Amino acid sequence: MxxxxxxxxxxxxxxxxxxxxxxxxxxxxxxxxxxxxxxxxxxxxxxxxxxxxxxxxxxxxxxxxxxxxxxxxxxxxIVRTYQNMALCPTMSVLANVMLGGLWRRPSSAFAEWLGTPAARQRSTEVERDAIEAMRAVGIVDAALARVDSLAHGMRRKVELARALCAHPRxxxxxxxxxxxxxxxxxxxxxxxxxxxxxxxxxxxxxxxxxxxxxxxxxxxxxxxxxxxxxxxxxxxxxxxxxxxxxxxxxxx
Ligand SMILES: Nc1ncnc2c1ncn2[C@@H]1O[C@H](COP(=O)(O)OP(=O)(O)OP(=O)(O)O)[C@@H](O)[C@H]1O
Ligand SMILES: [Mg+2]
Missing domain, CATH: 3.40.50.300 (P-loop containing nucleotide triphosphate hydrolases)
Incomplete structure (x- = not known):
């Protein structure tokens, strides 16, 4: 491979x-x-x-x-995680995990701003993938918590969920x-x-x-x-x- x-x-x-x-x-x-x-x-x-x-x-x-x-x-x-995690500390777990899905399907900032049907469809799909990824690593209950409020072990799981949200092979x-x-x-x-x-x-x-x-x-x-x-x-x-x-x- x-x-x-x-x-x-x-x-x-x-x-x-x-x-x-x-x-x-x-x-x-x-x-x-x-x-x-x-x-x-x-x-x-x-x-x-x-x-x-x-x-x-x-x-x-x-x-x-x-x-x-x-x-x-x-x-x-091909999706990776980082030695120092590189999470966005002031954002929620859900928002961090969704980044993985957004990496995979970038769209234009202009389409996002206009809220075109395609841009809305994409956020719905990414959110659904993020929930599935959080469920897979067992952190769905913490979806709305800010990353900087989490213990180190939980942050590692957020990082893993973000990678899974990008549908890696x-x-x-x-x-x-x-x-x-x-x-x-x-x-x-x-x-x-x-x-x-x-x-x-x-x-x-x-x-x-x-x-x-x-x-x-x-x-x-x-x-x-x-x-x-x-x-x-x-x-x-x-x-x-x-x-x-x-x-x-x-x-x-
Ligand atoms: N961007 C860079 N600029 C300068 N030197 C670098 C850079 N990236 C890596 N190096 C150097 O290359 C070598 C290998 O670094 P690397 O980070 O790949 O090691 P590692 O095996 O991951 O180590 P660790 O177990 O400490 O994470 C080191 O000497 C490091 O200082
Ligand atoms: Mg290293």
Missing amino acids: LEVKGITAIFGGVTALSAVSFGVEQGEFLGLIGPNGAGKTTVLNAISRLSTLADGDIEFEGASLLPMRPHEIIRRG LILLDEPASGLSDQEAEELVALIRRFRSSLGLTMIVIEHHMDVVMALSDRIVVLDGGRVIAEGIPSAVAANPAVLEAYLGQPA
């Missing part, structure tokens, strides 16, 4: 990614791990076209994503369990597994919480210093000496 082909990203002399290649099969859950600064977020930024590449290509269902703008990527079904999650308690992280794993079967999703998940990555991933790619240092099924990766060295900073 997705083919990352030798991507290199350089920011002001820092090589964040160096010839990184991996693929994701339709329906697969891929874990992306590595120490801080390994380049994980940069990979997601490259796929969602938020950062430019010095070299390489990224193909989704056979077509290169590089010439596409971020909103075109979303319309193709490939979902990219950047540290969805960061800041969650062990129990909340376990609930998140159960929730994501439920989507997987009901929505037929394909996923790339970045996570430092090892229990979460191990529980969710069919396969794991390990980055260190902008390079892929290991790839394989979770049990093999967990036992790989190069991976242990990257994490512990010394040979296993």
